[in-house]
Amino acid sequence: xxxxIDEPKERGGTNLGPSPTETMLAALAGCTSVISQKIAHKHGxxxxxxxxxxxxxxxxxGVTLQEEVDVPFEDVQVMIEVTTDADDATMDKIKTxxxxxxxxxxxxxxxxxxxxxxxxxxxx
Numbered sequence: 676x677x678x679x680i681d682e683p684k685e686r687g688g689t690n691l692g693p694s695p696t697e698t699m700l701a702a703l704a705g706c707t708s709v710i711s712q713k714i715a716h717k718h719g720x721x722x723x724x725x726x727x728x729x730x731x732x733x734x735x736x737g738v739t740l741q742e743e744v745d746v747p748f749e750d751v752q753v754m755i756e757v758t759t760d761a762d763d764a765t766m767d768k769i770k771t772x773x774x775x776x777x778x779x780x781x782x783x784x785x786x787x788x789x790x791x792x793x794x795x796x797x798x799x
Contacts, residue, residue, distance in 0.1 A: 696738070700729045706779040707753055714772045720761035723799065728754040746787035756795040766796055
């Protein structure tokens with residue numbers, strides 16, 4: 676599998692793919708989707724629809740070489756929308772276990788990012 680990671684033309688790239696920072700947030704969205712569905716399955720639940728959007732503040736001083744930044748992604752909101760017939764108790768388990776098992780989320784949290792999962796649960 677090939678993956679093109681690039682920068683916009685105005686930053687010296689060719690704009691043929693997402694930037695490294697966009698790729699990191701996309702990895703968080705993908706990992707959240709996959710791991711949340713695995714956890715649901717472990718608890719006997721299924722998601723018939725999953726949508727994950729990630730919004731983050733980003734301290735650009737590091738990438739513009741102004742100064743070192745310890746936590747470039749300061750606040751990260753992960754909006755997770757699922758359709759499921761899982762009951763509230765099962766959903767509580769899934770919500771609790773997601774930050775425990777999503778490796779991308781763990782790396783970001785342990786680096787100092789404030790990662791907040793915001794769930795919207797739809798019932799069929």
